Structure formats: structure tokens, C-alpha cells
Amino acid sequence: MNNPACALTIAGTDPSGGAGIQADLKTFQELQVYGMSVITSVVAQNTTGVKSVHHLPLDMLSQQLEAVSSDMPVHAFKTGMIADIGMMEIIRDWIKEIHVPYVMDPVMIATSGDALINENARDFLREHLVPLAALVTPNISEAEDMVGERIRSHEDMKNAARKIVHTLGAGAALVKGGHMEGQAVDYLYDGEFMYTYTSERIETKNIHGTGCTYSAAITAFLSRGMELPEAVEKSKTFVTAAIRHSFSLGQGNGPTNHWGIRKEESIYDFHDHS
């Protein structure tokens, strides 16, 4: 068998298995790329919310990054929860040495409403990490935070995507409409074209980990060499199925189903791209 595409996630943990590193690795596995992970923070959380957070010492973060990249190929990587400026500086310096697609999920607040990033780290993220990203994937409130404007309409979403690219310097922006009314519409802007991805809205409270799963799927497809618009299209199909077949596990917002897509075979033509 040929060596697989290799994808890395740099993120926080979720011991209940729905979000964070755990969601990312499940997604990589489901999409048949070799998954690797560097942990930023250990988070005691479940479907009802975050109980406590332990940030790993900075030299432990550096050593994990070094252990992976001194030994393994990385064909694409994503970042999720990066809680503070110290961690961001280390990750920024590491990114500057590695020239493969970088997908940033600018994780700020969990579905439960708990903050996952220090207030003062948001500016650093915007100024120093966004310009290094091939793609940034904010939800509505994260996009509002990034561009400093309220988002009330689809036109506002598209304008925010343009601003994240032209003003903040990202390669592309995917503004996600999961928290808007009506159909679940996401806009991808790559500096030239505006792409629209639409799915029906699924009536469920089980949306723990949707953003993590979506950005991990995009990273997986990019690691296989797929172009960005197609990687997002396939990932949208993947995350929609994961929400449609999500589990009512736990007492809060249940997790998405990482193999839900197997019930809706269409996505598996991705095998042709490897």
C-alpha cells in the first residue's frame, strides 16, 4: 500500500469525544488520512460544558511540534483551540518553517458558551496567525470578532469573508452560517471568487463539535491534494451528514456522528483523489 496523506491537528482536548482533538482524529480516520495531533490544552468538558482547563507548559507544546515535524510528513494541518499568546507565538514560529496548507478554526467559545481563548489573545490571533492561514473558518460570532462588525445578513457574511482575506491577510475565508436562521449557508471567499455552500437546516441540539469536524474534514481533503473549493464542498456534505445522524448522547448538546456519511454514500468518491 502507498503511504497515506498525513494531516495534523493542533488543538485542545474533549474527553467526551465530540469536539477538539478527538473529533479531528475521528474525522481524519473516517476520510482515510493518517491523523496526528499536538495538544495545546487539556479540557475537562462534555456535552453540557467546560468544567476546567489545563494549559500544557510551553516547552511541552514546542516539543510535541518538534517530535512530529522532525520525523513525520505533514501534508496539511489545522489549529483549533489556542488559549493564549505564549502558545500562539510558538505555533506561529513553527508555521513559518512549514510550507503546507494551514486551516485555522478560530475557536473562541464552545457550543456550551464557555470561553476557550483568553480575551487578550484574540488580537494576536488576528494579527499574527490569520495572515499565515490558507483558510480561516469562523462561525458568525468569530467572524464578527475578527472584522469588528455585526453580521445580520448573508451580505454581511460575504463582506466579512472579503475583509478577512483583503484586510486581515488570510488566503481564504469560510464564514459559516450555522447560527443564522433558515438554511445552513456557508460562504467561501478565496480572494477572487465567492462560493456558496447550502444545506437544509437540521432540527437538532446535537451540534457539539460541528466546527471542529468541518475544519478537520477540509484539512483531510487538502492533505490529499484537493483544491480548496472542492475540499469545502465535500466537507460540507460530510458535516451535514454528521449532524443529520448525530447522537443524543450526554445531557447537553450531543456529538456529531463521524461515520454518519456512510449512510449517504455520495462522499466516498473522494477515494479517487488519493
Ligand SMILES: Nc1ncnc2c1ncn2[C@@H]1O[C@H](COP(=O)(O)OP(=O)(O)O)[C@@H](O)[C@H]1O
Ligand atoms: N442545524 C444545522 N443544520 C445543518 N447544518 C448546520 C446546522 N448547524 C450548523 N450547521 C453547519 O455546520 C457547519 C458548522 O457551522 P457552525 O455551527 O456555524 O460552526 P461552529 O460549530 O464553529 O459554531 C456549517 O457548515 C454550518 O452551516
Ligand SMILES: Cc1ncc(COP(=O)(O)O)c(N)n1
Ligand atoms: C477543545 C475544544 N475545541 C473546540 C471546541 C469547540 O467545539 P464546537 O465545534 O462545538 O464549537 C470545544 N468545545 N473544545
